[in-house]
Amino acid sequence: MAARTVKLAVIAGDGIGPEVVAEGLNVLSAVAPAHGLHIDTTEYELGAKRWHATGETLPDSVEAELRGHDAILLGAIGDPTVPSGVLERGLLLRLRFAFSHYINLRPVRLYPGVTTPLAAVAPEDIDMLVVREGTEGPYAGMGGVLRKGTPGEIATQDSVNTRFGVERVVRFAFAKAAERPRRKLTLVHKDNVLTFAGELWQRVVREVGAEYPGVEVDYLHVDAATMFFVSQPRRFDVVVTDNLFGDIITDLGAAVAGGIGLAASGNINPERDFPSMFEPVHGSAPDIAGQGTADPTATILSVALLLDHLGLPEAAAQVERAVAADLEERAKSPRERSTARIGAEIAERVTGQG
Amino acid sequence: MAARTVKLAVIAGDGIGPEVVAEGLNVLSAVAPAHGLHIDTTEYELGAKRWHATGETLPDSVEAELRGHDAILLGAIGDPTVPSGVLERGLLLRLRFAFSHYINLRPVRLYPGVTTPLAAVAPEDIDMLVVREGTEGPYAGMGGVLRKGTPGEIATQDSVNTRFGVERVVRFAFAKAAERPRRKLTLVHKDNVLTFAGELWQRVVREVGAEYPGVEVDYLHVDAATMFFVSQPRRFDVVVTDNLFGDIITDLGAAVAGGIGLAASGNINPERDFPSMFEPVHGSAPDIAGQGTADPTATILSVALLLDHLGLPEAAAQVERAVAADLEERAKSPRERSTARIGAEIAERVTGQG
Numbered sequence A, B: 001m002a003a004r005t006v007k008l009a010v011i012a013g014d015g016i017g018p019e020v021v022a023e024g025l026n027v028l029s030a031v032a033p034a035h036g037l038h039i040d041t042t043e044y045e046l047g048a049k050r051w052h053a054t055g056e057t058l059p060d061s062v063e064a065e066l067r068g069h070d071a072i073l074l075g076a077i078g079d080p081t082v083p084s085g086v087l088e089r090g091l092l093l094r095l096r097f098a099f100s101h102y103i104n105l106r107p108v109r110l111y112p113g114v115t116t117p118l119a120a121v122a123p124e125d126i127d128m129l130v131v132r133e134g135t136e137g138p139y140a141g142m143g144g145v146l147r148k149g150t151p152g153e154i155a156t157q158d159s160v161n162t163r164f165g166v167e168r169v170v171r172f173a174f175a176k177a178a179e180r181p182r183r184k185l186t187l188v189h190k191d192n193v194l195t196f197a198g199e200l201w202q203r204v205v206r207e208v209g210a211e212y213p214g215v216e217v218d219y220l221h222v223d224a225a226t227m228f229f230v231s232q233p234r235r236f237d238v239v240v241t242d243n244l245f246g247d248i249i250t251d252l253g254a255a256v257a258g259g260i261g262l263a264a265s266g267n268i269n270p271e272r273d274f275p276s277m278f279e280p281v282h283g284s285a286p287d288i289a290g291q292g293t294a295d296p297t298a299t300i301l302s303v304a305l306l307l308d309h310l311g312l313p314e315a316a317a318q319v320e321r322a323v324a325a326d327l328e329e330r331a332k333s334p335r336e337r338s339t340a341r342i343g344a345e346i347a348e349r350v351t352g353q354g
Ligand SMILES: CC(C)[C@H](C(=O)O)[C@@H](O)C(=O)O
Pocket: A088, A089, A092, A093, A247, A281, B192, B193, B223
């Protein structure tokens, strides 16, 4: 097989980021050779440490370098010693916006053997794909403050929704729904209150949906959707939603599917005009950082999404199968394992499948 | 005891609204005499039927009449035959805004005997009071559409947060927290992304919190909060949050506390400058309307909140005890009961306690 070199930028970040990223890379190295993949990694020191040392979150020169890569693997960003929002807006969201990651892809799946906080669900009840918009909504950062610190102070946040931005994510979601056995797409919004944006989302779903007569379309208000996530998760197949609602329901989805330690995500630019970025849904968890106790599974599953994006669905499936086997094994014989141990065992399973 | 007359406006509304409101009034009549209360009700025909007949959602003259009442009991508003948002914005939200219902009070409590979708929780694990802001945020209705129907279309929704509006709800929440045994207040927001509004909310909580040194203060991003609602609901005592986040987490709260059939709410103007409005959290459920199968418990618990607001905490407690006993009884000997039967049995229990 002709070797193909993938230039991967690695931003390990803060807290448990470096620990889980190490295991993601471990598994990636294990799966690569059999698929003719050579991974050429460059590490970027970004996050709390750099900000404290230099005041920088993402220098323009680094952004330009990242742009030259095929993909980015990110651990976690954020630290209690940095004011809330500085790194999130200055680094994580800046990358999502600069690289036009308009698809924030978040599978929510209950693997066999995994404990869920829900009483009466089985793995087949929780298998959805949340397609979260990644470059608009209240995340656009628009708004401001007037008369700060006075009794007359006003702070605003503006949600921006464009036909262009909504249509491209809705198209992606329909295409995904059409590929899945259930062929169902649920729009989650709050169109009875956010009437301007809601009407646009509904209209675009209606119009694009006309091109997909085989896909069943459902709509839920975001408040009702959170109820159904816990009372009837089976209701969902593909979910398409805006940036903020997607943020909320995918954390909830992670919780019902066995916890944030297992939830993967891809920040994707489908046209490949820019590098896509793969990261666990969880944060930097400073309370357990450096102890080698973090679960690297979410990062490893994010590596599977990366492989899929690189056009290697079989390699992705190999990683997912290894994770699934590891999770079943955990259920059968529970034991304490370090971050490195979990990574090593999953990597071994991947090689074993070879 | 000198009789006190309470002028109560009743808006039964759409779908199951009239059925559940009838039982709320039933229970109110049962509890009133022992507390020297005379309830003088006036019914207002508002909602889908009126809109279809006249195009009116809330005529100014009706708003003026409602203003003359001591309180409002509302069933549910909304109907699939009316475009989404018309009745919500034109009636429900209009009342909340016109009557300055800046406190949207939503207890989330797991009653003994009630089935929850969560596997490992007991009633003592779920006992919180969500204090949702009711007159600002993205509910203000600000925003608009530009170039509608063209590829260049933009729709915006603006969240408005004023020092005045945030401070009054935060003060109310601290006062509630100080009265409760655990004395804990959790601010739920998304200050790492909604930085303008988030900073204001955080600052106000810090400043008002300085007056309440006995109240422990916690902060959670809304996405993390939804996770903890299912994985660790014990974490919460009083929660204070904005209008939209409050909408979302209280539906989720209702789900984990046994379902929307039990969730009560009060839209409160604490200064009593305007009538406060009490309503179940659930909607009009057109699919089961007219069948006499809706659970009136959420409305009956909303009547308890109404009694509390009228300054009759003992009457409120009586209703709550009757509901709790009814729910325990249901758990012991499950049987099908109509809406009217449930109402009648709870009313009987209230009288029995006399
Ligand atoms: C860290 C934060 C900015 C981010 C978000 O809100 O998108 C995170 O919660 C996520 O879901 O990836």
